[in-house]
Amino acid sequence: MVKQVILACLLGVSFAVFSAPQIYHGHKVLSDEQFxxxxxxxxxxxxxxxxxxxxxxxxxxxxxxxxxxxxxxxxxxxxxxxxxxxxxxxxxxxxxxxxxxxxxxxxxxxxxxxxxxxxxxxxxxxxxxxxxxxxxxxxVDLPDSADAFPQLKSTNKNAIAVGYGFSGVTWTAECERDPDSDECYPDDLTWENSLLYGNEIIKPDSTIQELLNKYHDLEHIKEPIESYNSFTMLGVISPDGTRATNVDSGGPLLLQDVNGKYTQVGVCSWQLQPNYISYKEGYVTKEPLVYANLTDKxxxxxxxxxxxxxx
Known part of the structure; x- marks a missing residue:
């Protein structure tokens, strides 16, 4: 309970209840004209x-x-x-x-x-x-129809995540001794003074489910994985570790055309429950992030x- 309360105070969302995502190690937006x-x-x-x-x-x-x-x-x-x-x-x-x-x-x-x-x-x-x-x-534009991007999940399409979440996190000293202790929790968050963006790749549903299972086991997460719905959800991974985190929840997943115009295809929703192991081993930058799918009819x-x- 202590850990849940402290996490809720730090993030506005308790990791132990629902894992809402931020742009971790993201790139800083430099002007109002970008997004x-x-x-x-x-x-x-x-x-x-x-x-x-x-x-x-x-x-x-x-x-x-x-x-x-x-x-x-x-x-x-x-x-x-x-x-x-x-x-x-x-x-x-x-x-x-x-x-x-x-x-x-x-x-x-x-x-x-x-x-x-x-x-x-x-x-x-x-x-x-x-x-x-x-x-x-x-x-921002939304898809014209549910058929606007028929190969969205099958071609490793590049996308951009944008949000106001934290860019880094440190954990209490107790985490090194006992990651499961109530005294192991995020001790400090690093916030940038600007909007952040990260690079993402939209992956097939089967790949996302496979990776969710893989990192759920690697990170020794006790809580079950949220149910991944292949119709109403999109899954992404980051090729350079600039993935989304907590205050990025609700933020967009964007496609950019050859003329530089953006179309929003996702709304930042959830990730695996973050814990000390996921950050220490760097899994948090590799595991999937899930978005609400705006191409669902x-x-x-x-x-x-x-x-x-x-x-």
């Missing part, structure tokens, strides 16, 4: 913390932000956050509202369904935030219909 549609999520209850962003999202229409549902609900009761407590920040230095280029309050929250408790919500881990005003930013229909019916 202007990526936003930081704020909750008024965290406004006095040094790092007040708790998740990432993307502007997909002028007054609509897409994020992960696990960012805005409680895992055990399925209760959504009060929209009045939420806001989003724009700009590559929007880790706090004070350093954001612009902050807009949230008006409403829409979820795919009412399955909002763990582990059910991971099957459709996305939510729409309707903003109180329009943003003066060009939204039901997910894409939910997004388009929600925006159309509430705009």
């Amino acid at each position: 202007p549609f990526v936003v930081a999520l704020y909750n008024d209850h965290y406004k006095d913390q040094e790092v007040s962003s708790f998740c990432t999202g993307t502007l997909i229409a002028k007054s609509w932000v897409l994020t992960a549902v696990h960012c805005i609900d409680s895992y055990d009761t399925g209760t959504l956050e009060n929209p009045a407590d939420l806001s989003v920040g724009f700009g590559y230095k929007a880790r706090t509202p004070a350093t954001a280029k612009k902050v807009i309050r949230v008006k409403n929250i829409f979820t795919f369904d009412d399955k909002l408790t763990w582990p059910d919500f991971v099957q459709h881990d996305l939510a729409l935030l309707q903003l109180q005003e329009q943003a003066d930013v060009t939204p 039901n997910i894409l229909d939910f997004i388009k219909k929600t925006i159309k019916n509430n705009s």
Whole structure:
């Protein structure tokens, strides 16, 4: 229990309950022009913390932000956050509202369904935030249809993950003696003052499931693996170790065409439960990361219909 409480305070998410991902060892974004549609999520209850962003999202229409549902609900009761407590920040230095280029309050929250408790919500881990005003930013494109990328999972397609998560972590001294001790937990997190991005490769479902099983065993993880759904999820690995971590939850997985234009195909959802072994042995940079799949027809229909019916 002690370990869970401390982890929850450090990350806003308890590793022991649900493993939400960050851009670990990521590359720093250097200007607002790189990913202007990526936003930081704020909750008024965290406004006095040094790092007040708790998740990432993307502007997909002028007054609509897409994020992960696990960012805005409680895992055990399925209760959504009060929209009045939420806001989003724009700009590559929007880790706090004070350093954001612009902050807009949230008006409403829409979820795919009412399955909002763990582990059910991971099957459709996305939510729409309707903003109180329009943003003066060009939204990111979504797939035109579920058939827009028919070979998305079969061609080792390159993608980019973007988020406001931490870039490094150190653990307590007790971890070296007994990694399973309640006194073994992340002692300090390294935060950059800017948005981060990482390189990813989208892999076939069979490869992702195989790697999840492999690293689950190597890291001696006691909790079962979340159920990987080949329809509603995308799995990626990082070729250079710049993979996503916790506050990157809700952030985008992007494809870039030859003209430099981005299309979002995933929403950052979950990873294996991080522990000391995964960081000490470097497994955390090799294991898969799972995204909600925006090329799934039901997910894409939910997004388009929600925006159309509430705009």
